[in-house]
Amino acid sequence: MSPAGRKPREQPESSRLRILKAAAQVAAERGYEGTTIARICERSGLPVSSVYWFYKDKDELLAEVVAHSFNEWIGDQPAWDPAPPGTPVGESLRRILNRSVRSLPSTPEFLRTGHMLALEHRETEPAGRVLFLQVRARVRADLSNWFRLSLDPRLIAENPGLPDHLAMLIIILTDGLFLAHQIADFWDPDAFVDLIVITVENAIAVAGS
Template sequence: MTRQTTEQPESSRLRILKAAAQIAAERGYEGTTISRICERSGLPVSSVYWFYKDKDDLLAEVVLHSFTEWLADQPAWLSTPGVPLGESLRAILTRSVRSLPAAPEFLRIGHMLSMERRETEPAGRVLFLQVRERVRADLARWFTESLDPAVVSSHPDLPDHLAMLIIVLTDGLFLADQMADIWDPDVFVDIIVVIVEKAVAVASS
């Protein structure tokens, strides 16, 4: 099989990714099979193996593709001198938190893989943890730039701790939204901001 004989390769690849994401969400890692992906996408097995060496490679690409799409629609974590920390944080988080009910595949599949322990770690799980680390580093950098330098100097771990707090809380919001219709993004963002402001106030005292 060659690229010349592959009809609309990018369209086929996206159909495969969409089918794999849907099946993984419905059936989990074990229930996601190449045959089911082919049936759902309407493409032959040869098309799947043209793009991906195996199911593990495919699910890793689902995580990466979903994260890339989600990230492109997120506000940049840029410090805003002169603007109170809580106000800046609220402005950024409001947009990010509103995107969680859409259930980005990288979160859904990443959490699923993270809770499963296997002798050979799935590539998708490894990639998801790398994605989380990237987000943590971006958040920690933002807090380092946004907090009073004296506070950071006296509490050098504070930016990292606040970054992990944001990730843990938004993880919880995502999982809660999948289980029950309790979503009010403005309320949850306010709660997150209050917690962060309190933590900073304690560190500053």
């Protein structure tokens, strides 16, 4: 242990986190093509050798930006436990979203960087884009499963695609809120959660009519 009481691996890890933060900032400002190792090093204050110590290229680094940010965000999310018997789906959904939505501005790198990569099509897909689309598919599957376990089985039997449609609806609306926050600094989580819950409840009512 060093005189300062730090383990030998603590400094490399702190450098890695500085690189990830700098890469996310540069990517948000410059896009994929404008994100260079030189700019990341300038922003992080670390030499090129530090970047290549951890990552073989920019593609791998941006993929790690998405993965690291998503893992931080998902670790702080409430459990999507099915709605208890007799509890309205909207009530359970509101309880979960009240916490989940408020966490979006705090760790947005995977959304900001992921959206940027998802909108840019290339002959060879960047690893970060592939990873972001996989993350979206995972979230959609989890949401769909929650609705499948929370809705009346008779309703699902009549409308087997309903859970997945509701899951996609939440993702689309959340994308919109995040982009509005990034573009115009709009942020009203209470109103947004109300909008989602009302929309979902109406969709369920229409499916059951």
